[in-house]
Amino acid sequence: MTQRQRRVRDRTERARRIVSAARELAEAEGWDAVTTRKLAALIEYSQPVLYSHFPGGKDAIMAAAALEGFAELASVLETARAGGLAGVAEAYVTFAEAKPALYDAMFTLASELPFAQDDTPEVMKANFAELLAVIEPVAGKQNAGPLTEVFWSTLHGLVTLDRGHRLSRAHRDERLKLVVARFGARAD
Amino acid sequence: MTQRQRRVRDRTERARRIVSAARELAEAEGWDAVTTRKLAALIEYSQPVLYSHFPGGKDAIMAAAALEGFAELASVLETARAGGLAGVAEAYVTFAEAKPALYDAMFTLASELPFAQDDTPEVMKANFAELLAVIEPVAGKQNAGPLTEVFWSTLHGLVTLDRGHRLSRAHRDERLKLVVARFGARAD
């Protein structure tokens, strides 16, 4: 019966390699360059193997990558919590800048992943919780939940607009300071 | 020589119909459903005709749609300027909600359109100018340009996160009020 265990382990290991290969390729050449044929070649198997791991096909692979991304982002935000609102904002933007393709998978693409719903994965709730933790002290009379959503929107907007070359690169740090100035003060 | 003029007029009219058909189809079924074959069928011509108008192919057609969108958004924001910062914020979000596919073409997709650069089309600068107009009075000692970028990012983030079902629908209006509360006060 250990044989069976090893085979299961091999399978999960191979699934991991698929997602890993997808992430690397996406980060290097963008998600459009991530084709099932290239992925199959990278893991040295044929195409149908991908579908035995991810019946949903390419979308499911991207969703798996996105879930990894949410876990990593949550971890990053957790360690940044010590830096307060400013530290979290900086960490969030830096994460998105460092792994743009992953961030795309998390937000722009795989938007089928449920979020503000019952079946939202825990890792995704964790991200919101981290943002909430630094917003709550400055919420004052304002409702912390919606205010966190606005704060999150600001960070997300900064990331996506900057990516589309909509913002001037030179003001990058000044923008973050302004975010802190507008959100960091207690409102009551 | 009037014949030549009429032929030119017919051509521009047909180009307009292409973009129009693309926008309608995208708004109805999403940009993935906008294929060159369907567009050709809609305008009752064959595929290669599309490329005589838009050598860049589908991307160029989407870019043309995006430019139309920027012009329309600028117009919307201009009339909303009377409503101050709150009015502009509401108008921006409402525009994006009403024409989600168009908004996608403007920001998520055709990101090759230059913006914060020299060859940025005037219509795109106009949008920024409208936002700047309502931010300037509340900038105080803060730099109005970067602050406008942050404000814009917040609106854009609200739109895109909401679209991906990342935010709770119920708090939609409250979020906008919080945006006004955080950006509407003069900072000095």
Added chain:
DNA sequence: CAGTGGTTTCTAGCATCGCTAGGATTGCTA
């Protein structure tokens, strides 16, 4: 009116994509 040259348009096809059915191969079991 017939012919001619240039423009416009279409037919047909290429390479690639995501995805899958069905056969071949492998490895375990008895």
Added chain:
DNA sequence: TAGCAATCCTAGCGATGCTAGAAACCACTG
């Protein structure tokens, strides 16, 4: 070792964006 079941691959389908080359059209000249 024979048979069975799980695993994997070959081959192919339909659809995509895009394009080369043939066909149709139209304005102008002799």
